[in-house]
Amino acid sequence: MEIRDLGEFGLIDRLTKILKIEDSSVVVGFGDDCSCVRISDQLVLFTSDVQIEGRHFVKALISPQDLGWRVVSVNVSDVVACGGKPRWGFISLAVPPELEFEYIEQVYKGMEEACQYYKMDIIGGNTSSSEIIIFDLFLTGITDRFVPRSGAKEGDYILLSGYTGLSRAGMELLQMKKDSYEDFENRLIKAHTKPVARTDLADRIKKFASSCIDVSDGLAGDLSHITHMSRVKAVLHREKLPVSPDLKIFCTKYKKDCLDYMLFGGEDYQLVFTVKEKHLSQFSDCFVIGKVEKGSGIFLKEGDNIKKISEKGYQHI
Amino acid sequence: MEIRDLGEFGLIDRLTKILKIEDSSVVVGFGDDCSCVRISDQLVLFTSDVQIEGRHFVKALISPQDLGWRVVSVNVSDVVACGGKPRWGFISLAVPPELEFEYIEQVYKGMEEACQYYKMDIIGGNTSSSEIIIFDLFLTGITDRFVPRSGAKEGDYILLSGYTGLSRAGMELLQMKKDSYEDFENRLIKAHTKPVARTDLADRIKKFASSCIDVSDGLAGDLSHITHMSRVKAVLHREKLPVSPDLKIFCTKYKKDCLDYMLFGGEDYQLVFTVKEKHLSQFSDCFVIGKVEKGSGIFLKEGDNIKKISEKGYQHI
Ligand SMILES: Nc1ncnc2c1ncn2[C@@H]1O[C@H](COP(=O)(O)OP(=O)(O)O)[C@@H](O)[C@H]1O
Ligand SMILES: Nc1ncnc2c1ncn2[C@@H]1O[C@H](COP(=O)(O)OP(=O)(O)O)[C@@H](O)[C@H]1O
Numbered sequence A, B: 001m002e003i004r005d006l007g008e009f010g011l012i013d014r015l016t017k018i019l020k021i022e023d024s025s026v027v028v029g030f031g032d033d034c035s036c037v038r039i040s041d042q043l044v045l046f047t048s049d050v051q052i053e054g055r056h057f058v059k060a061l062i063s064p065q066d067l068g069w070r071v072v073s074v075n076v077s078d079v080v081a082c083g084g085k086p087r088w089g090f091i092s093l094a095v096p097p098e099l100e101f102e103y104i105e106q107v108y109k110g111m112e113e114a115c116q117y118y119k120m121d122i123i124g125g126n127t128s129s130s131e132i133i134i135f136d137l138f139l140t141g142i143t144d145r146f147v148p149r150s151g152a153k154e155g156d157y158i159l160l161s162g163y164t165g166l167s168r169a170g171m172e173l174l175q176m177k178k179d180s181y182e183d184f185e186n187r188l189i190k191a192h193t194k195p196v197a198r199t200d201l202a203d204r205i206k207k208f209a210s211s212c213i214d215v216s217d218g219l220a221g222d223l224s225h226i227t228h229m230s231r232v233k234a235v236l237h238r239e240k241l242p243v244s245p246d247l248k249i250f251c252t253k254y255k256k257d258c259l260d261y262m263l264f265g266g267e268d269y270q271l272v273f274t275v276k277e278k279h280l281s282q283f284s285d286c287f288v289i290g291k292v293e294k295g296s297g298i299f300l301k302e303g304d305n306i307k308k309i310s311e312k313g314y315q316h317i
């Protein structure tokens, strides 16, 4: 059987069954945005995300400095989604020997810029050669409460930390390789090349969210991890889904369906999370987009009309 | 300037200067086998080592189960070299979608076999697609004393935990693609495909070694990291360097220079370390191969003859 027949999640499912976790200090193993171990009185989070040339970025379409920012941000996002603060990164690098040094230097400047911004440090790494450029970052974070994908409860509200769909629009704009871009187009491109992880929400997520995930593969796909793991149903309200003004102009100009971008566009690195009604007031800067109900699946409500939506997200395989 | 003009260590040197470590809980940053942070009352070690198809292994020449064992072992080796015990691994995987699932399954069985052997767990991972097979393992360990590369002192003895040069001989045998191999050849091949990290020495290294490094790039090259960082000179005694009987037969049969394999062959994952005279008796199962003196460089003493030897080790770039 080829790996492609299993898909990314089918593959992960089978592989993680082979690995037995025996250590009782492991609080969370496979199945969440981060793994978690207890060291003395601390909960320590582990995650990793890679940027591979041709799969996550095209060298000609993103500046090396933004690439460095990006590999840090996508990892920080997973730590924040578990209620943590990012602390120590470890960077594993593989590069073609004929690549210009100045390119990698700029990537490191971007990583350092992001480390300053997120108040964390990269403290070590590993170096190899390869035919393509690979930046694999491992990130450790700290929390005192692990916020899981599995904690959503019937009656909870579903919140979203910001607009979605921008990054996919930005990527498509880049791929058009236009000679010049309008202002709104440049903003969408920046949402793709320089996403910002929501560390500003980390404390409140830790204190008040019953479940959380970051939107890397698309809102519907990532929310479906929450509904599956929490064994609940999500009902989203069409009119409450936030539409970015820039995305609206983009969709009009290029005759695209905004909803498709908002639900299925990946790499926005916003957070989708659930909270009890009594904590709603903590998140006045976020969008309340729906409610958790008994059942399963994700539904979209538009007026009196309710329809089930696809749970497909971006799959790497 | 191309990266190849800098070489691996020139590149690392320049890159790590860009990254500023500001967190005072970081006990060891760049420059050793592991990085180290203090979490509550624990010293936590970080390391990572990758196996990239074509660079670290050739798919047709190593079984997937051995490859899984190997990626765990090469990481455990770095943790042990710092006096630590391996605890939690995080595996980042990139594979071609058309690869057979059964191949990856066997790699995971090999990783799990190694985890059982070394008493550690892999607790999470990441999955991407790529054109070549990449297993990047990030490993954390625990210690209560960090053994650095920089601790060797004048008068210390230099010890080696076992034979070196076997792995390179094994790799060359594999590359010959012979129809059949003799017994001693199969043992050399196994030293290459299934190296064993010296966790059996971890406790004693932690308690008694003044400096330590694992032999991944070759004895001379790795020992030179100790002499540079400790600002000392190493004098090795030719007749005390342990020659594996299998390597001796190999060198006779294929007309090779044993010493060249022993000093410059990589991937044996033995430990080279220094200890004070009063602790020598703790390591009766290791080879005393020389002494630390005032000065710099690595020298080989044969009878009354002393000559400086090259400090070159395997470089990835
Ligand atoms: N690309 C990199 N970026 C940052 N630090 C690196 C990188 N590569 C290696 N390092 C750091 O440089 C030091 C030496 O690395 P290396 O010689 O590869 O160690 P080892 O041979 O034990 O794996 C280590 O502290 C490691 O963390
Ligand atoms: N190749 C792998 N081996 C082991 N565990 C993996 C692998 N890939 C992913 N995982 C684990 O599966 C879970 C889901 O991963 P994933 O959906 O990729 O998370 P995210 O999208 O937040 O990066 C996580 O617990 C992760 O640690």
Ligand SMILES: Cc1ncc(C[n+]2csc(CCOP(=O)(O)OP(=O)(O)O)c2C)c(N)n1
Pocket (backbone or CB within 6 Å): A049, A050, A054, A055, A056, A057, A058, A074, A171, A216, A217, A265, A266, A267, A314, B126, B127
């Ligand atoms: C060249 C290229 N092709 C496709 C994409 C789209 N893409 C790549 S990864 C990804 C999803 C996010 O993946 P990752 O950052 O690996 O996070 P994870 O799924 O592991 O959380 C998407 C939508 C892209 N950014 N660049």
Ligand SMILES: Cc1ncc(C[n+]2csc(CCOP(=O)(O)OP(=O)(O)O)c2C)c(N)n1
Pocket (backbone or CB within 6 Å): A126, A127, B049, B050, B054, B055, B056, B057, B058, B074, B171, B216, B217, B265, B266, B267, B314
């Ligand atoms: C196909 C192939 N080419 C070359 C080698 C030789 N080789 C690859 S890596 C390496 C040194 C060890 O490298 P790594 O495990 O990355 O450890 P590090 O140097 O990072 O400690 C050697 C001698 C090999 N094993 N396979």
